[in-house]
Amino acid sequence: MNSQNFQLAKSFVHESYVKQAEQSRKGREKLIRKLLSNRKLSKDGWDEVTIRLFLQEIASMDSNNFIGNVGAGEREARIFSNIVRERNYGLGHGIGRSGDIGAIQPKAAGSSLLAKLTDSLVLDAMRIAGLKSIKSALVVPVATGMAMTLVFLALRTLKPRATKIILSRIDQKSCIKSIQAAGYEPVIVDNQVVEDEARTDVQSILNSLESDRILCVVSTTSCFAPRAPDDVVAIASLCQSFGYVFHIVNNAYGIQSRQSNNWIELASRKGRVDMIVQSTDKNFMVPVGGAIVASSKVDYVKNVAQIYPGRASAQIHIDLLITLVQMGQSTWQELLKEREELFPVLKEELSKIARRYGERLLDTPHNPISMAMTLDHLESKGFSVEFFGSMLFTRFVSGTRVVSRNNNNKKVCGIEFPNGFGAHCTNYPHSYLTAACALGMTRKDIEIFCTRLEECFQEAYEKLALQKKEEYL
Protein backbone atom coordinates (compact mmCIF):
# COMPACT_ATOMS: atom_id res chain seq x y z
CA MET A 1 0.00 0.00 0.00
CA ASN A 2 1.28 3.45 -0.83
CA SER A 3 -0.23 6.77 0.30
CA GLN A 4 -2.45 6.95 -2.77
CA ASN A 5 -3.95 3.57 -2.01
CA PHE A 6 -4.44 4.49 1.62
CA GLN A 7 -6.29 7.58 0.43
CA LEU A 8 -8.61 5.39 -1.61
CA ALA A 9 -9.14 3.09 1.35
CA LYS A 10 -10.65 6.03 3.20
CA SER A 11 -13.72 5.80 0.96
CA PHE A 12 -14.34 2.34 2.48
CA VAL A 13 -13.19 2.66 6.06
CA HIS A 14 -13.32 5.54 8.52
CA GLU A 15 -10.52 8.01 7.88
CA SER A 16 -8.99 7.86 11.36
CA TYR A 17 -8.69 4.06 11.21
CA VAL A 18 -6.98 4.20 7.85
CA LYS A 19 -4.65 6.90 9.10
CA GLN A 20 -3.60 4.68 11.96
CA ALA A 21 -2.99 1.78 9.61
CA GLU A 22 -0.95 4.02 7.35
CA GLN A 23 1.17 5.11 10.29
CA SER A 24 1.86 1.54 11.21
CA ARG A 25 2.79 0.75 7.62
CA LYS A 26 5.12 3.76 7.55
CA GLY A 27 6.79 2.48 10.70
CA ARG A 28 7.57 -0.77 8.92
CA GLU A 29 8.84 1.03 5.85
CA LYS A 30 11.12 3.06 8.06
CA LEU A 31 12.62 -0.10 9.52
CA ILE A 32 13.30 -1.40 6.02
CA ARG A 33 14.73 1.93 4.89
CA LYS A 34 17.06 2.00 7.87
CA LEU A 35 18.22 -1.54 7.23
CA LEU A 36 18.98 -0.83 3.58
CA SER A 37 20.76 2.43 4.26
CA ASN A 38 22.75 1.37 7.35
CA ARG A 39 23.46 -2.21 6.24
CA LYS A 40 23.67 -3.05 9.92
CA LEU A 41 21.55 -4.92 12.44
CA SER A 42 18.67 -2.77 13.62
CA LYS A 43 18.83 -1.82 17.27
CA ASP A 44 15.93 -4.08 18.21
CA GLY A 45 14.59 -7.10 16.39
CA TRP A 46 11.73 -6.85 13.91
CA ASP A 47 8.31 -8.39 14.40
CA GLU A 48 7.32 -11.29 12.17
CA VAL A 49 4.82 -9.34 10.08
CA THR A 50 7.51 -6.86 9.02
CA ILE A 51 9.90 -9.69 8.22
CA ARG A 52 7.34 -11.46 6.04
CA LEU A 53 6.43 -8.21 4.34
CA PHE A 54 10.07 -7.54 3.58
CA LEU A 55 10.62 -11.05 2.20
CA GLN A 56 7.53 -10.69 0.01
CA GLU A 57 8.85 -7.41 -1.34
CA ILE A 58 12.20 -8.98 -2.07
CA ALA A 59 10.58 -11.96 -3.78
CA SER A 60 8.41 -9.69 -5.92
CA MET A 61 11.61 -8.18 -7.36
CA ASP A 62 12.57 -11.50 -8.99
CA SER A 63 11.44 -12.17 -12.55
CA ASN A 64 9.73 -15.46 -11.77
CA ASN A 65 7.28 -13.51 -9.64
CA PHE A 66 6.64 -10.68 -12.11
CA ILE A 67 3.01 -10.41 -13.19
CA GLY A 68 2.72 -11.77 -16.71
CA ASN A 69 6.31 -13.04 -16.88
CA VAL A 70 7.03 -15.77 -19.42
CA GLY A 71 10.16 -17.80 -18.96
CA ALA A 72 11.87 -19.00 -22.12
CA GLY A 73 15.08 -20.32 -20.64
CA GLU A 74 16.24 -23.43 -18.85
CA ARG A 75 16.54 -21.76 -15.44
CA GLU A 76 13.36 -19.89 -14.74
CA ALA A 77 12.81 -20.63 -11.06
CA ARG A 78 9.83 -22.82 -11.91
CA ILE A 79 8.59 -24.38 -8.72
CA PHE A 80 6.19 -27.32 -8.94
CA SER A 81 5.04 -27.52 -5.37
CA ASN A 82 3.33 -24.77 -3.44
CA ILE A 83 4.80 -26.20 -0.28
CA VAL A 84 8.27 -25.68 -1.69
CA ARG A 85 7.41 -22.18 -2.94
CA GLU A 86 6.18 -21.20 0.49
CA ARG A 87 9.21 -22.70 2.17
CA ASN A 88 11.37 -20.46 -0.02
CA TYR A 89 9.14 -17.35 0.11
CA GLY A 90 8.88 -17.54 -3.69
CA LEU A 91 12.63 -16.98 -4.04
CA GLY A 92 13.67 -19.52 -6.63
CA HIS A 93 16.68 -18.10 -8.44
CA GLY A 94 19.30 -18.80 -5.80
CA ILE A 95 22.39 -16.64 -5.66
CA GLY A 96 25.39 -15.97 -7.84
CA ARG A 97 26.09 -16.71 -11.48
CA SER A 98 28.17 -19.49 -12.89
CA GLY A 99 31.39 -17.54 -12.57
CA ASP A 100 31.01 -15.98 -9.16
CA ILE A 101 28.82 -16.69 -6.17
CA GLY A 102 28.84 -13.01 -5.28
CA ALA A 103 27.67 -11.82 -8.73
CA ILE A 104 24.38 -10.05 -9.33
CA GLN A 105 21.74 -11.96 -11.33
CA PRO A 106 19.87 -9.85 -13.90
CA LYS A 107 16.77 -12.03 -13.55
CA ALA A 108 16.77 -11.85 -9.80
CA ALA A 109 17.21 -8.39 -8.35
CA GLY A 110 15.52 -9.52 -5.15
CA SER A 111 17.65 -12.60 -4.55
CA SER A 112 20.78 -10.62 -5.37
CA LEU A 113 19.80 -7.94 -2.87
CA LEU A 114 19.08 -10.63 -0.30
CA ALA A 115 22.57 -12.11 -0.72
CA LYS A 116 24.41 -8.79 -0.45
CA LEU A 117 22.33 -7.59 2.46
CA THR A 118 22.84 -10.85 4.36
CA ASP A 119 26.61 -10.60 3.92
CA SER A 120 26.50 -7.05 5.32
CA LEU A 121 24.41 -8.03 8.34
CA VAL A 122 26.65 -10.99 9.11
CA LEU A 123 29.66 -8.70 8.89
CA ASP A 124 28.02 -6.34 11.36
CA ALA A 125 27.09 -9.18 13.74
CA MET A 126 30.69 -10.41 13.68
CA ARG A 127 32.00 -6.95 14.40
CA ILE A 128 29.59 -6.53 17.27
CA ALA A 129 30.89 -9.85 18.65
CA GLY A 130 34.40 -8.40 18.63
CA LEU A 131 35.92 -9.12 15.22
CA LYS A 132 36.36 -5.42 14.56
CA SER A 133 39.02 -5.58 11.87
CA ILE A 134 36.98 -7.72 9.47
CA LYS A 135 36.15 -5.78 6.33
CA SER A 136 34.39 -8.39 4.26
CA ALA A 137 32.22 -11.42 5.00
CA LEU A 138 30.90 -13.89 2.45
CA VAL A 139 28.17 -16.36 3.30
CA VAL A 140 28.70 -19.60 1.39
CA PRO A 141 26.06 -22.31 1.18
CA VAL A 142 28.41 -25.07 2.30
CA ALA A 143 29.33 -26.00 5.86
CA THR A 144 32.64 -25.17 7.55
CA GLY A 145 34.73 -28.04 6.18
CA MET A 146 33.77 -27.39 2.56
CA ALA A 147 34.24 -23.66 3.08
CA MET A 148 37.82 -24.37 4.23
CA THR A 149 38.31 -26.35 1.02
CA LEU A 150 37.05 -23.38 -1.01
CA VAL A 151 39.48 -21.11 0.81
CA PHE A 152 42.45 -23.39 0.02
CA LEU A 153 41.39 -23.59 -3.63
CA ALA A 154 41.13 -19.81 -3.79
CA LEU A 155 44.68 -19.45 -2.42
CA ARG A 156 46.08 -21.95 -4.93
CA THR A 157 46.38 -19.36 -7.71
CA LEU A 158 48.39 -17.12 -5.37
CA LYS A 159 50.93 -19.85 -4.57
CA PRO A 160 50.73 -22.44 -7.34
CA ARG A 161 53.84 -24.41 -6.30
CA ALA A 162 52.61 -25.23 -2.82
CA THR A 163 51.55 -28.81 -2.11
CA LYS A 164 51.18 -28.98 1.67
CA ILE A 165 49.15 -27.39 4.41
CA ILE A 166 50.21 -27.32 8.05
CA LEU A 167 47.42 -28.20 10.46
CA SER A 168 47.92 -27.61 14.16
CA ARG A 169 46.44 -30.90 15.29
CA ILE A 170 42.70 -30.96 15.81
CA ASP A 171 41.03 -34.34 16.00
CA GLN A 172 38.06 -33.61 13.80
CA LYS A 173 37.95 -35.48 10.52
CA SER A 174 36.43 -32.60 8.53
CA CYS A 175 39.51 -30.48 9.26
CA ILE A 176 41.82 -33.06 7.70
CA LYS A 177 39.43 -33.85 4.86
CA SER A 178 39.03 -30.17 3.96
CA ILE A 179 42.75 -30.11 3.18
CA GLN A 180 42.77 -33.40 1.27
CA ALA A 181 39.68 -32.43 -0.74
CA ALA A 182 41.53 -29.37 -2.03
CA GLY A 183 44.36 -31.64 -3.19
CA TYR A 184 46.88 -30.74 -0.49
CA GLU A 185 48.83 -32.96 1.84
CA PRO A 186 48.14 -32.23 5.48
CA VAL A 187 51.21 -31.83 7.69
CA ILE A 188 49.78 -32.40 11.16
CA VAL A 189 51.69 -30.80 14.01
CA ASP A 190 50.88 -32.46 17.33
CA ASN A 191 49.88 -30.40 20.37
CA GLN A 192 51.87 -30.32 23.59
CA VAL A 193 50.32 -31.29 26.89
CA VAL A 194 50.90 -28.49 29.38
CA GLU A 195 49.34 -29.44 32.71
CA ASP A 196 45.84 -30.52 31.64
CA GLU A 197 45.72 -28.61 28.40
CA ALA A 198 46.70 -29.63 24.86
CA ARG A 199 48.41 -26.52 23.49
CA THR A 200 49.85 -25.36 20.19
CA ASP A 201 53.41 -26.52 19.62
CA VAL A 202 54.65 -23.28 18.11
CA GLN A 203 58.26 -24.49 17.79
CA SER A 204 57.25 -27.56 15.78
CA ILE A 205 55.10 -25.43 13.50
CA LEU A 206 58.11 -23.21 12.96
CA ASN A 207 60.23 -26.27 12.12
CA SER A 208 57.64 -27.51 9.63
CA LEU A 209 57.53 -24.13 7.92
CA GLU A 210 60.89 -24.63 6.27
CA SER A 211 59.56 -25.31 2.83
CA ASP A 212 58.28 -23.15 0.04
CA ARG A 213 55.78 -25.94 -0.57
CA ILE A 214 53.61 -24.85 2.34
CA LEU A 215 50.44 -23.06 1.25
CA CYS A 216 49.24 -22.05 4.69
CA VAL A 217 49.03 -22.84 8.36
CA VAL A 218 45.58 -23.71 9.63
CA SER A 219 44.83 -22.83 13.23
CA THR A 220 41.64 -23.58 15.13
CA THR A 221 40.14 -21.26 17.71
CA SER A 222 37.06 -23.22 18.77
CA CYS A 223 37.60 -26.81 19.84
CA PHE A 224 36.75 -29.44 22.40
CA ALA A 225 38.62 -29.27 25.68
CA PRO A 226 41.20 -30.31 26.76
CA ARG A 227 42.57 -28.79 23.56
CA ALA A 228 43.14 -25.08 23.93
CA PRO A 229 42.34 -22.74 21.07
CA ASP A 230 45.50 -22.39 19.02
CA ASP A 231 47.97 -19.70 19.86
CA VAL A 232 46.84 -17.68 16.86
CA VAL A 233 48.99 -14.72 17.85
CA ALA A 234 52.20 -16.79 17.70
CA ILE A 235 51.13 -18.52 14.47
CA ALA A 236 50.23 -15.18 12.89
CA SER A 237 53.68 -13.85 13.77
CA LEU A 238 55.40 -16.95 12.38
CA CYS A 239 53.52 -16.71 9.10
CA GLN A 240 54.32 -13.02 8.89
CA SER A 241 58.03 -13.42 9.53
CA PHE A 242 58.24 -16.35 7.16
CA GLY A 243 57.13 -14.30 4.22
CA TYR A 244 54.66 -15.95 1.98
CA VAL A 245 52.78 -18.47 4.11
CA PHE A 246 49.09 -17.80 4.55
CA HIS A 247 47.36 -18.16 7.89
CA ILE A 248 43.81 -19.49 7.82
CA VAL A 249 41.81 -19.61 11.03
CA ASN A 250 39.12 -22.22 11.54
CA ASN A 251 36.87 -20.23 13.83
CA ALA A 252 33.99 -22.73 13.53
CA TYR A 253 32.00 -21.62 16.58
CA GLY A 254 34.34 -18.92 17.80
CA ILE A 255 32.26 -15.87 16.88
CA GLN A 256 30.28 -16.43 20.07
CA SER A 257 33.35 -16.00 22.27
CA ARG A 258 34.63 -12.52 23.00
CA GLN A 259 37.93 -13.98 24.16
CA SER A 260 38.47 -15.93 20.98
CA ASN A 261 37.62 -12.86 18.88
CA ASN A 262 40.09 -10.78 20.88
CA TRP A 263 42.84 -13.27 20.13
CA ILE A 264 42.09 -13.16 16.42
CA GLU A 265 42.12 -9.37 16.52
CA LEU A 266 45.45 -9.35 18.33
CA ALA A 267 46.82 -11.91 15.87
CA SER A 268 45.85 -9.69 12.92
CA ARG A 269 47.71 -6.79 14.50
CA LYS A 270 50.82 -8.76 15.43
CA GLY A 271 51.07 -10.87 12.31
CA ARG A 272 49.01 -12.23 9.47
CA VAL A 273 45.53 -13.63 9.51
CA ASP A 274 44.39 -14.05 5.94
CA MET A 275 40.94 -15.54 6.23
CA ILE A 276 38.76 -16.81 9.03
CA VAL A 277 36.06 -19.41 8.47
CA GLN A 278 33.06 -19.96 10.71
CA SER A 279 29.91 -22.00 10.81
CA THR A 280 26.52 -20.31 10.43
CA ASP A 281 24.59 -22.89 12.46
CA LYS A 282 27.02 -23.01 15.38
CA ASN A 283 27.04 -19.23 15.80
CA PHE A 284 23.66 -17.96 14.65
CA MET A 285 21.12 -20.62 15.57
CA VAL A 286 20.09 -21.59 12.03
CA PRO A 287 19.97 -25.06 10.41
CA VAL A 288 23.23 -26.62 9.23
CA GLY A 289 24.48 -25.87 5.76
CA GLY A 290 26.36 -22.60 5.66
CA ALA A 291 29.63 -20.98 6.56
CA ILE A 292 31.11 -17.51 6.54
CA VAL A 293 34.45 -16.67 5.00
CA ALA A 294 35.67 -13.38 6.41
CA SER A 295 38.77 -11.27 6.17
CA SER A 296 40.25 -7.84 6.58
CA LYS A 297 41.51 -8.37 3.03
CA VAL A 298 38.54 -7.79 0.75
CA ASP A 299 40.25 -9.26 -2.32
CA TYR A 300 40.83 -12.63 -0.67
CA VAL A 301 37.14 -13.00 0.05
CA LYS A 302 36.42 -12.04 -3.57
CA ASN A 303 38.79 -14.80 -4.69
CA VAL A 304 36.74 -17.32 -2.73
CA ALA A 305 33.48 -16.06 -4.28
CA GLN A 306 35.02 -16.40 -7.71
CA ILE A 307 36.34 -19.93 -7.24
CA TYR A 308 32.84 -21.26 -6.50
CA PRO A 309 31.66 -23.19 -9.57
CA GLY A 310 28.09 -22.38 -10.45
CA ARG A 311 25.06 -20.90 -8.75
CA ALA A 312 24.04 -21.74 -5.23
CA SER A 313 21.06 -22.11 -2.98
CA ALA A 314 19.77 -18.98 -1.28
CA GLN A 315 18.39 -20.95 1.65
CA ILE A 316 21.28 -20.20 3.97
CA HIS A 317 20.97 -16.49 3.24
CA ILE A 318 17.22 -16.50 3.76
CA ASP A 319 17.56 -18.23 7.14
CA LEU A 320 20.34 -15.92 8.24
CA LEU A 321 18.61 -12.74 7.07
CA ILE A 322 15.41 -13.69 8.89
CA THR A 323 17.31 -14.62 12.04
CA LEU A 324 19.47 -11.52 12.15
CA VAL A 325 16.64 -9.04 11.56
CA GLN A 326 14.52 -10.87 14.10
CA MET A 327 17.33 -10.77 16.66
CA GLY A 328 18.44 -7.21 16.07
CA GLN A 329 21.50 -5.87 17.80
CA SER A 330 19.95 -6.11 21.28
CA THR A 331 19.05 -9.80 21.24
CA TRP A 332 22.31 -10.76 19.51
CA GLN A 333 24.26 -9.00 22.26
CA GLU A 334 22.05 -10.52 24.91
CA LEU A 335 22.65 -14.02 23.59
CA LEU A 336 26.40 -13.45 23.56
CA LYS A 337 26.31 -12.08 27.08
CA GLU A 338 24.13 -14.90 28.37
CA ARG A 339 26.56 -17.45 27.02
CA GLU A 340 29.52 -15.75 28.66
CA GLU A 341 27.62 -15.70 31.95
CA LEU A 342 26.53 -19.33 31.79
CA PHE A 343 29.99 -20.70 30.97
CA PRO A 344 31.30 -20.42 34.57
CA VAL A 345 27.97 -21.75 35.85
CA LEU A 346 28.32 -24.95 33.83
CA LYS A 347 31.94 -25.22 34.89
CA GLU A 348 31.04 -24.90 38.55
CA GLU A 349 28.18 -27.41 38.35
CA LEU A 350 30.31 -29.95 36.51
CA SER A 351 33.17 -29.64 38.94
CA LYS A 352 30.78 -30.26 41.84
CA ILE A 353 29.57 -33.48 40.24
CA ALA A 354 33.14 -34.45 39.39
CA ARG A 355 34.22 -34.06 43.01
CA ARG A 356 31.34 -36.19 44.25
CA TYR A 357 32.46 -39.11 42.09
CA GLY A 358 36.20 -38.96 42.54
CA GLU A 359 36.79 -37.10 39.31
CA ARG A 360 37.82 -33.51 38.62
CA LEU A 361 37.29 -30.83 36.06
CA LEU A 362 40.34 -30.61 33.83
CA ASP A 363 42.13 -27.31 34.12
CA THR A 364 41.75 -25.81 30.64
CA PRO A 365 41.93 -22.08 31.26
CA HIS A 366 42.27 -21.09 27.60
CA ASN A 367 39.16 -22.78 26.27
CA PRO A 368 36.27 -20.30 26.48
CA ILE A 369 33.48 -22.63 25.30
CA SER A 370 34.24 -26.28 25.95
CA MET A 371 35.24 -28.02 29.18
CA ALA A 372 36.12 -31.54 30.21
CA MET A 373 35.96 -33.67 33.35
CA THR A 374 38.02 -36.75 34.00
CA LEU A 375 36.51 -40.22 33.97
CA ASP A 376 39.71 -41.77 35.34
CA HIS A 377 38.24 -42.98 38.61
CA LEU A 378 35.26 -44.59 36.90
CA GLU A 379 37.50 -46.23 34.32
CA SER A 380 39.93 -47.47 36.96
CA LYS A 381 37.02 -49.43 38.48
CA GLY A 382 36.66 -51.26 35.19
CA PHE A 383 33.74 -49.28 33.79
CA SER A 384 33.85 -48.54 30.07
CA VAL A 385 33.82 -44.80 29.50
CA GLU A 386 32.39 -45.31 26.02
CA PHE A 387 29.47 -47.08 27.66
CA PHE A 388 29.15 -44.18 30.05
CA GLY A 389 28.88 -41.88 27.04
CA SER A 390 26.12 -44.03 25.55
CA MET A 391 24.25 -43.96 28.87
CA LEU A 392 24.10 -40.19 28.60
CA PHE A 393 22.93 -40.41 25.04
CA THR A 394 20.08 -42.77 25.88
CA ARG A 395 19.02 -40.23 28.51
CA PHE A 396 18.62 -37.72 25.70
CA VAL A 397 21.77 -35.81 26.42
CA SER A 398 23.44 -34.96 23.13
CA GLY A 399 26.67 -33.18 22.39
CA THR A 400 28.89 -34.60 25.10
CA ARG A 401 31.93 -36.54 23.98
CA VAL A 402 33.80 -39.26 25.77
CA VAL A 403 37.45 -40.02 25.07
CA SER A 404 39.37 -42.84 26.70
CA ARG A 405 43.10 -42.66 27.30
CA ASN A 406 43.35 -46.36 26.47
CA ASN A 407 43.62 -45.74 22.79
CA ASN A 408 44.99 -47.92 20.06
CA ASN A 409 46.71 -47.06 16.87
CA LYS A 410 44.17 -45.48 14.55
CA LYS A 411 44.17 -44.62 10.88
CA VAL A 412 42.08 -41.58 10.04
CA CYS A 413 41.85 -40.18 6.52
CA GLY A 414 44.84 -42.34 5.60
CA ILE A 415 46.99 -40.91 8.39
CA GLU A 416 48.32 -42.95 11.33
CA PHE A 417 47.58 -41.68 14.81
CA PRO A 418 49.72 -43.87 17.08
CA ASN A 419 47.83 -43.21 20.27
CA GLY A 420 44.33 -42.98 18.93
CA PHE A 421 42.30 -40.07 17.67
CA GLY A 422 40.16 -37.76 19.76
CA ALA A 423 42.33 -36.15 22.42
CA HIS A 424 44.11 -33.81 19.95
CA CYS A 425 47.54 -35.01 21.08
CA THR A 426 49.65 -38.12 21.65
CA ASN A 427 49.45 -39.78 25.08
CA TYR A 428 46.95 -37.54 26.76
CA PRO A 429 47.04 -38.84 30.35
CA HIS A 430 43.31 -38.77 31.16
CA SER A 431 40.02 -40.27 30.07
CA TYR A 432 37.39 -37.59 29.99
CA LEU A 433 33.96 -36.29 29.11
CA THR A 434 33.47 -32.96 27.36
CA ALA A 435 30.59 -30.51 27.41
CA ALA A 436 30.19 -27.11 25.81
CA CYS A 437 28.45 -23.96 26.87
CA ALA A 438 27.51 -22.76 23.41
CA LEU A 439 25.26 -19.98 22.19
CA GLY A 440 21.61 -20.69 22.96
CA MET A 441 22.25 -22.96 25.94
CA THR A 442 19.96 -22.05 28.85
CA ARG A 443 20.22 -22.30 32.61
CA LYS A 444 17.49 -24.93 32.41
CA ASP A 445 19.60 -26.96 29.95
CA ILE A 446 22.47 -26.89 32.43
CA GLU A 447 20.24 -28.03 35.29
CA ILE A 448 18.76 -30.94 33.35
CA PHE A 449 22.11 -31.97 31.92
CA CYS A 450 23.70 -32.04 35.37
CA THR A 451 20.83 -34.03 36.87
CA ARG A 452 21.10 -36.64 34.13
CA LEU A 453 24.86 -36.77 34.37
CA GLU A 454 24.59 -37.41 38.07
CA GLU A 455 22.03 -40.17 37.43
CA CYS A 456 24.48 -41.80 35.04
CA PHE A 457 27.24 -41.78 37.66
CA GLN A 458 24.88 -43.27 40.21
CA GLU A 459 23.76 -45.97 37.83
CA ALA A 460 27.32 -46.73 36.81
CA TYR A 461 28.46 -47.23 40.38
CA GLU A 462 25.35 -49.29 41.19
CA LYS A 463 26.17 -51.52 38.25
CA LEU A 464 29.74 -51.90 39.48
CA ALA A 465 28.55 -52.77 42.99
CA LEU A 466 26.16 -55.37 41.60
CA GLN A 467 28.91 -56.88 39.50
CA LYS A 468 31.15 -57.18 42.52
CA LYS A 469 28.39 -58.87 44.49
CA GLU A 470 27.78 -61.37 41.71
CA GLU A 471 31.46 -62.13 41.49
CA TYR A 472 31.55 -62.71 45.22
CA LEU A 473 28.62 -65.10 45.06
Ligand SMILES: *Cc1c(COP(=O)(O)O)cnc(C)c1O
Ligand atom coordinates in the same frame (compact mmCIF):
# COMPACT_ATOMS: atom_id res chain seq x y z
C1 LIG B 1 32.03 -28.17 13.31
C2 LIG B 1 33.45 -28.08 13.05
C3 LIG B 1 34.00 -28.45 11.80
C4 LIG B 1 33.18 -29.03 10.71
O1 LIG B 1 32.17 -28.19 10.37
P1 LIG B 1 31.07 -28.52 9.30
O2 LIG B 1 30.26 -27.30 9.46
O3 LIG B 1 30.36 -29.75 9.72
O4 LIG B 1 31.72 -28.65 8.00
C5 LIG B 1 35.33 -28.26 11.60
N1 LIG B 1 36.13 -27.79 12.57
C6 LIG B 1 35.65 -27.46 13.78
C7 LIG B 1 36.58 -26.93 14.80
C8 LIG B 1 34.30 -27.60 14.06
O5 LIG B 1 33.83 -27.26 15.26
